Amino acid sequence: MMKFHKNLNIMSGFTAALIIVACFFWKTFMNIAISNVFLNGIIIGTTVFGIGLCFVNMFKLLPEYRWLHAYFEGDATCGFNPKLLSPISNTLRNKHIAITSADLTDLLNLVLMKIEDKRDSVRYITNSLIFLGLLGTFWGLILTVGGFADLIIHIDFADTSVLQNMQSGMAVPLAGMATAFTSSLLGLAGSLIVGFLGLQLQFAQNTIFQDLTDFMTEYVLEHPNQNSVVSEMIDTAPLSQAVYSTINDMYNVFVDYGYKIKDIIRIDGKYPAIVALGGGETLFIGTVNVPTDILQNTLKRLNLCFADTLEDITITARVLCIDGTTSARNEDIVHFTSINTFKNYMFHNQNMPLQTDDDQEAFVAYENYIENVLDYLFSPGLDGTYDEEDNA
Numbered sequence: 001m002m003k004f005h006k007n008l009n010i011m012s013g014f015t016a017a018l019i020i021v022a023c024f025f026w027k028t029f030m031n032i033a034i035s036n037v038f039l040n041g042i043i044i045g046t047t048v049f050g051i052g053l054c055f056v057n058m059f060k061l062l063p064e065y066r067w068l069h070a071y072f073e074g075d076a077t078c079g080f081n082p083k084l085l086s087p088i089s090n091t092l093r094n095k096h097i098a099i100t101s102a103d104l105t106d107l108l109n110l111v112l113m114k115i116e117d118k119r120d121s122v123r124y125i126t127n128s129l130i131f132l133g134l135l136g137t138f139w140g141l142i143l144t145v146g147g148f149a150d151l152i153i154h155i156d157f158a159d160t161s162v163l164q165n166m167q168s169g170m171a172v173p174l175a176g177m178a179t180a181f182t183s184s185l186l187g188l189a190g191s192l193i194v195g196f197l198g199l200q201l202q203f204a205q206n207t208i209f210q211d212l213t214d215f216m217t218e219y220v221l222e223h224p225n226q227n228s229v230v231s232e233m234i235d236t237a238p239l240s241q242a243v244y245s246t247i248n249d250m251y252n253v254f255v256d257y258g259y260k261i262k263d264i265i266r267i268d269g270k271y272p273a274i275v276a277l278g279g280g281e282t283l284f285i286g287t288v289n290v291p292t293d294i295l296q297n298t299l300k301r302l303n304l305c306f307a308d309t310l311e312d313i314t315i316t317a318r319v320l321c322i323d324g325t326t327s328a329r330n331e332d333i334v335h336f337t338s339i340n341t342f343k344n345y346m347f348h349n350q351n352m353p354l355q356t357d358d359d360q361e362a363f364v365a366y367e368n369y370i371e372n373v374l375d376y377l378f379s380p381g382l383d384g385t386y387d388e389e390d391n392a
Contacts (some may be wrong), residue, residue: 007058007200007201007203007204007207008058008062008200008204010200011054011055011058011197011200011201014193014196014197014200015051015055015197018193032182032185032186033182033186035179035182036136036139036140036179036182036183039132039135039136039139039179039183040136040182040183040186042132043129043132043133043136043183043186043187043190044186044190046125046128046129046132046190047129047186047189047190047193047194049125050122050125050126050129050190050193050194050197050198051193051194051197053121053122053125054122054194054197054198054200054201055197057118057122057201058200058201058204060083060084061084061201061204061205061208063082064082064083064084064085064208065204065207065208065211067082067085067089068082068085068208068211068212068215069211071089071092072215072218072219084111084114084115084118084208085111085208085212087107087110087111088107088111088212088216091103091107092219104216104217104220107216108209108212108213108216111209111212112209115205115209118201118205119198119201119202119205122194122197122198122201123198125194126191126194126195126198127191129187129188129190129191129194130187130188130191131187132183132187133183133184133185133186133187133188133190133191134184134187135183136179136180136182136183136184136186136187137180137183137184138180139179139180139183140177140179140180140181140183141180143179143180144177144180243272243288243289246288246322246339247272247274247286247287247288249339250274250286250288250320250322250339250342251274251286253339253342253343253346254274254276254284254286254346257346257347257349257350257351258278258350258351258352258353259276259277259278259284259351260276260277260278260367261274261275261276261277262275262276262277262367262370262371262374263275263371263374263378265285265374265378266378267285267287267290267294267295267298267378268290268294268297268298271287271288271289271290271294272287272288273285273286273287273290274286274287275370275374277363277366277367277370278351279351279352279353279354279359279363280316281313281314281315281316281366282315282316282351283302283315283316283317283318283370284317284318284319284320285298285299285317285318285319285320286320286321286322286342287319287320287321287322288321288322288323289321289322289323290321290323292333295319295321295333296333298319299317299319299332299333301377302317302373302377303317305373305376305377306373309369309373310369317332318331318332318333318334319332319333319334320334320336320342320345321333321334321335321336322335322336322337322338322339322342323335323336324337324338325337
């Protein structure tokens with residue numbers, strides 16, 4: 001926050017210095033301004049508008065910056081709906097959403113486009129001030145050249161009051177020169193002032209964008225996309241589109257109902273399955289179109305491993321298989337006709353959030369234990385083949 005406020009303090013100090021200088025040299029400033037009230041008034045008004053716009057945009061960034069840090073520091077209910085960061089906030093409203101690297105790039109590009117829109121308005125004012133200064137320069141030159149032309153045409157050297165006529169005739173070209181120089185001076189000064197404030201605004205916007213990039217990169221690393229995780233199964237054996245789609249849908253359902261996906265395994269070395277963990281030592285294995293005898297063997301080996309390595313702890317392990325049937329040999333192997341029936345089952349078996357620190361520590365220990373069991377029972381050997389037959 002200090003880095004962000006530094007830019008605001010620089011803007012405030014710079015503007016205060018300008019006001020002090022303008023007050024100190026008030027008479028000089030007024031003499032410059034009234035040389036061409038119309039054009040110089042437009043330039044001064046545009047400069048004041050540009051200064052105000054820079055401060056308005058800066059103050060609009062402050063709540064965005066606070067929301068960004070509050071959200072990623074754990075306060076998701078900070079009571080502010082960001083506008084500049086709305087693509088990010090709208091995406092993160094779904095707690096279970098997973099963002100790929102490509103999605104992250106698209107989201108950051110949307111935010112960057114919003115930032116560029118803000119910058120374009122300040123740039124336009126800066127360029128307009130330069131244009132107004134040049135316009136005044138050419139306007140003044142036209143008046144100067146025209147005034148000298150009229151003076152030369154109407155001068156009569158035989159007239160005894162020629163010097164008085166020349167003196168009065170010089171008023172128009174001198175006024176033109178005053179317009180040219182003062183408008184150029186005010187236009188360039190205004191563009192420098194608004195440009196400097198716009199630069200500080202840009203630094204503040206860059207601070208937000210850099211922090212956003214860091215936070216979102218960390219978020220993506222901590223919340224891998226389900227499609228990328230499920231697609232890892234294709235690395236060892238190809239899947240049909242139907243199986244891939246069903247596995248991916250199962251993944252989404254597990255996540256939506258509060259379960260943590262621990263791993264992707266292959267039952268019997270070829271059937272893809274998802275391992276989902278819940279509180280209370282609950283374990284689900286979700287798979288598609290696997291023969292019942294293989295499911296029974298897998299569940300048996302899991303329970304034997306639990307019995308050999310655990311004392312006084314009972315793990316509830318169930319296999320959930322979508323295979324278009326409703327047959328079941330026992331309550332620990334549940335068959336489903338479709339993803340909708342599977343979703344209905346999970347709706348009635350939602351995982352409850354962990355309430356205390358002790359519960360979280362217990363879940364971490366449980367998670368590490370399951371990871372070791374899965375590595376022992378389902379990890380491939382050095383030659384790329386699975387060890388299930390040996391572990392059986």
